[in-house]
Amino acid sequence: MERPFVFINSAMSADGKISTKERKQVKISGSFDFDRVDALRAGSDAVMVGIGTVIADDPSLTVKSEKRQIERKQAGLEENPVRVVVDSNAKIPLDADIFKKGEGRRIVIVSGSASSEKLRQLEDVATIIIAGEDKVDLAAAMEELRKTGINRLMVEGGATLNWGMLSNGLVDEVYTFIGNLIIGGNTSPTFVDGEGFTEKEIMRLDLFEAEGMEEGILLKWKVLPCY
Numbered sequence: 001m002e003r004p005f006v007f008i009n010s011a012m013s014a015d016g017k018i019s020t021k022e023r024k025q026v027k028i029s030g031s032f033d034f035d036r037v038d039a040l041r042a043g044s045d046a047v048m049v050g051i052g053t054v055i056a057d058d059p060s061l062t063v064k065s066e067k068r069q070i071e072r073k074q075a076g077l078e079e080n081p082v083r084v085v086v087d088s089n090a091k092i093p094l095d096a097d098i099f100k101k102g103e104g105r106r107i108v109i110v111s112g113s114a115s116s117e118k119l120r121q122l123e124d125v126a127t128i129i130i131a132g133e134d135k136v137d138l139a140a141a142m143e144e145l146r147k148t149g150i151n152r153l154m155v156e157g158g159a160t161l162n163w164g165m166l167s168n169g170l171v172d173e174v175y176t177f178i179g180n181l182i183i184g185g186n187t188s189p190t191f192v193d194g195e196g197f198t199e200k201e202i203m204r205l206d207l208f209e210a211e212g213m214e215e216g217i218l219l220k221w222k223v224l225p226c227y
Contacts (some may be wrong), residue, residue, distance in 0.1 A: 002211040003142035004153040007135045007173040008162055009040055012191050013161070013183040018159060021185035025057050028179035035065070040175075042068035046082035046107075046145065050161035051091050054098065062102035080104035082150060088135040088163055090122060092115035107148075109141045114221075121126045138164050163194025166203060173225050174205065180215040 008153035011028040019025055019103050041047055042063045053059065056068045061083045063069050085092055088111040092098075098106060106126035110119065112133045114144050119128055127148075131141040146155065155165055176191065199204060205221035212218075 001139065001143055002146050002147055003170065004150050006043070006142070006153045006155060006165065006171050008155040008157070008165065008171055008173045008177060009037060010157055010162070010191055011177040011179060013179055013181050015182050015184060017183035017185065017188045019056070019189050021188045023052075023056050023189060026181075026183065029177050029182065029196035029216060030055055032214055033177050033216075036213075036218075038064050038068065040154055041081055042072060042225075043152070044081045045150040045152045046084050047154045047156060048086065048161070049079040049156050050158055051085060051087040052160055053156070053158045053189070054085055054087075054096055056090055056158070058097045059156075060097040060101035060217040062104075066133045081154070082107060082148075083108065084153075085144065086136050086138070086164075088113065088117040088132070092121065092122070093123055094121055096127065102212075107145070109136050109144075111135050111137075113148070126194060138168050138170055140168055159189040159191060162192045166192060166223070167194060167197070169226060174221045175218065176221075177213065177218050178216050 010018060011033065013028060047061045049059065049061065062080045072079050082105045083098050084107045086109045087097065090110045093200060094106060108122055108126045109129045110133055112130055122128055129144045130142060131137045131144060155161065204224040207219060207221055207223055209220035210217060
């Protein structure tokens, strides 16, 4: 299977939470890390999130630095990477910021169960990729993204999408900023939710970089192949 190089970038609390029990975004890192994330976006062909992140946080996923926007244009690119939403049932609001802010292509990946009427509406603002019957087949979706010229894909979550990508063996590297706060809560989203692995299935990582940053630490991991 040909697919893009895929990395997940996420910020989490010291106890592994990415938002509060109300599923509201909380500031975990500071301006230095925000700039690092902006540079990662600018250096990617596409940025992908799940529909849960769109509904909870309504991100624009744009490159914020004007300098980086100019550099992308000088390289013959649009000022923002392609923005991709995984949305099995096409629940994404038509007035989401991802459609309203910034230049660039948008892709919504849906399943065959999505409403045909909603898809007709979405076609005015995004390219539609159908992958899977009842829910998005992520492996098939990655192949389709590769066919559109996406070679480097940044995944910004949330927890359900992270699980889907990792459990299907579709991730090459993971970057996690761990901040100096405790969020707690047995319903607060973690970095990876989903079904979870059994002891025999547990995914292994290889730490290749660790850097103290602001009041936390940035860890970079390679995902080891499963045999």
